[in-house]
Amino acid sequence: MSAQLIDGIALSQKLRAEIAERAAALTAQGRQPGLAVILVGEDPASQVYVRNKVKACGDVGIHSVMEKYDADLSEAALLERIAALNADPSIHGILVQMPLPKHINPHKVIEAIAASKDVDGYSVLSAGELMTGLEGFRPCTPYGCMKLIEATGTDLRGKHAVVIGRSNTVGKPMALLLLQANATVTICHSATPDLGLYTRQADVIVAAVGRRNTLTADMVKPGALVIDVGMNRDENGKLCGDVDFANIKEVASHITPVPGGVGPMTITMLLMNTIESAERG
Numbered sequence: 627m628s629a630q631l632i633d634g635i636a637l638s639q640k641l642r643a644e645i646a647e648r649a650a651a652l653t654a655q656g657r658q659p660g661l662a663v664i665l666v667g668e669d670p671a672s673q674v675y676v677r678n679k680v681k682a683c684g685d686v687g688i689h690s691v692m693e694k695y696d697a698d699l700s701e702a703a704l705l706e707r708i709a710a711l712n713a714d715p716s717i718h719g720i721l722v723q724m725p726l727p728k729h730i731n732p733h734k735v736i737e738a739i740a741a742s743k744d745v746d747g748y749s750v751l752s753a754g755e756l757m758t759g760l761e762g763f764r765p766c767t768p769y770g771c772m773k774l775i776e777a778t779g780t781d782l783r784g785k786h787a788v789v790i791g792r793s794n795t796v797g798k799p800m801a802l803l804l805l806q807a808n809a810t811v812t813i814c815h816s817a818t819p820d821l822g823l824y825t826r827q828a829d830v831i832v833a834a835v836g837r838r839n840t841l842t843a844d845m846v847k848p849g850a851l852v853i854d855v856g857m858n859r860d861e862n863g864k865l866c867g868d869v870d871f872a873n874i875k876e877v878a879s880h881i882t883p884v885p886g887g888v889g890p891m892t893i894t895m896l897l898m899n900t901i902e903s904a905e906r907g
């Protein structure tokens with residue numbers, strides 16, 4: 627193995643220790659940070675993620691409230707719960723786990739969350755703040771990816787970064803964060819005819835597609851840095867990312883593992899956004 631592993635668990639531990647100190651300072655002033663997590667329906671993956679988020683809060687001294695509802699919860703009832711949490715001074719962040727059941731409009735739900743509590747960074751306002759370079763909540767997954775890149779000591783200025791994927795939660799905000807760090811950014815997606823043509827020119831590749839083996843070793847320039855946002859299952863049901871880790875690690879300079887890379891950092895940045903929200907008061 628020639629590539630250096632970028633360890634999302636180790637970096638999370640370091641950042642979570644800092645978060646715990648900030649949480650303790652707020653708690654000592656009678657302002658303990660609070661996060662509400664809402665889960666609608668019984669999707670098993672969502673149950674695991676939500677449980678992990680609640681556990682992470684407990685570990686750093688953030689008060690958390692988990693609300694679970696049946697899949698037939700009405701949109702109106704969900705909006706009512708959000709309004710109550712918006713008005714609750716003990717809650718500084720509200721996260722509604724995605725995806726929602728089909729009868730609920732996710733845009734309506736996200737926009738119902740008070741801007742000051744949008745710790746997922748999913749609202750139109752948060753997206754606009756990111757686009758404009760204003761202060762605001764950054765979406766947790768791309769924010770975590772930036773911290774992972776930073777941890778390698780890589781200066782992104784003038785580097786060519788290729789983002790694969792254009793989702794509102796990962797690909798698009800990732801491209802904007804890389805741009806803000808002065809990288810030259812290319813966004814590739816499902817309609818890109820020859821993905822390798824772009825990735826072979828990349829100093830940094832962020833794969834956020836949701837399909838395993840999207841990036842193979844022949845598509846990676848020697849010495850490139852590879853961030854794998856994918857969360858897929860292989861034929862044995864084992865968790866794997868979007869990149870062919872076993873072969874790319876022989877070519878890349880740095881690479882994130884799955885699990886243990888981006889996933890834990892997503893939760894860490896959620897905790898960070900919640901602390902920042904509580905500090906703003």
Ligand SMILES: Nc1nc(=O)c2c([nH]1)NC[C@@H]1CN(c3ccc(C(=O)N[C@@H](CCC(=O)O)C(=O)O)cc3)C=[N+]21
Nearest residue numbers: 675721722723724725746885886887888889890892893
């Ligand atoms: N409103 C909302 N906000 C989200 O941030 C959000 C969401 N909805 N819906 C689903 C996605 C997915 N997501 C993950 C977070 C952590 C891991 C994670 O910790 N993964 C572990 C492995 C976990 C396992 O073993 O299954 C790892 O990569 O090491 C994974 C996925 C947050 N999401």
